[in-house]
Amino acid sequence: MTGSDATPSFRLAYVPGVTPTKWVRIWNERLPDIPLTLVGVTAGEAFAALRAGEADAGFVRLPVDGADLSAIPLYTETTVVVVPKDHVVAAVDEVATGDLADEIVLHPLDDVLGWETPPGKPAFERPATTADAIELVAAGIGVLVVPQSLARLHHRKDLTYRPVTDAPASRVALSWPEEKTTDLVEDFIGIVRGRTVNSSRGRQPAQPQPKQDRKAAAARKTGAKPRATGKPAAKSGGKPNARGGASTPKRGKPRRGR
Structure with missing residues (x-):
């Protein structure tokens, strides 16, 4: 894909025996504007195809034959x-x-x-x-x-x-060039790992905590009693009455100045 005006696309290689239908369906549901192209390769050709840029990622059989390729093991076959x-x-x-x-x-x-x-x-x-x-x-x-x-x-x-109970087993993995871990590769990794459409590549952004909640959380950590944030009740200026409440102060006539 070259040029800033090129239409983005995703090429997925797969080796014989792997059926990528489920993951392709989810991709088409989530990213309908980005076409996914399947590239069939033999098990022996898979890693060379990834290195040559013939595919962005691929379903391969382990082991991966070099440190320049990343891999996520998916399952082991019978x-x-x-x-x-x-x-x-x-x-x-x-x-x-x-x-x-x-x-x-x-x-x-x-x-x-x-x-x-x-x-x-x-x-x-x-x-x-x-x-x-x-x-x-x-x-x-x-x-x-x-x-x-x-x-x-x-x-x-x-x-x-x-x-065959004691034969070697083949493991299938998703692999891609480590230096080409693009956003689209990350999107496909999320699909393979079962992340939901609302997840941000598996990393949920921290939500800002309200000021009051932060104070309460800090108080809980220190054992201190959080101070009330509301306005204090107005003080009464009168004397207590017989019922224990504050009496209404008497209002006299204003004095004339002498």
Whole structure:
């Protein structure tokens, strides 16, 4: 965006498996005059896209690969194993990585789980993408362990998935270049964090306290009794009467000067 007369806009990147629909809807309700453009990127491309200015912020998978990017972790995904529907794993509710020891576990080049040592037996060749690995699972060549959102993204009627209890998990975060934390980025952070439309980016301005309230608060802190601020009652100039009240003073005739 260049030039003072340029129309403001916001570009939001997102990696496969993330569904930004809810946040985009809230943005359009709160800032209808500022268009939001979605930019789909792979998990491997996300950080480069942010650094290159191709997006103002983005939903990425942690960890962030540099101190120049800020990130707010949002949620951790369930890890699942994708298998054919007639596979033995489909008969149980969940599995552990040890249960996959005799399986060929596909490990695509765009894997997002960051395995130290993938479970099972390695395939002869690593698939280029998760989508390619899904096709191999459907062909009965192996199984695939991925975040649940990717299993849903690549859903097929002939495949199913089950949770893997001890596998690494993928965490999703909102990230942006730290030096480009603009007002629009702050607005989107507020939406993601669930701030209300009336909040000022989460910081409520202090309301001026009335003078009387300030005096009362100071008195409470010191234990002193606050002084009344009203006008004192007028004093009576007459003598007390029999009922304990002040009598009305007698009025005489004015004296003539001698």
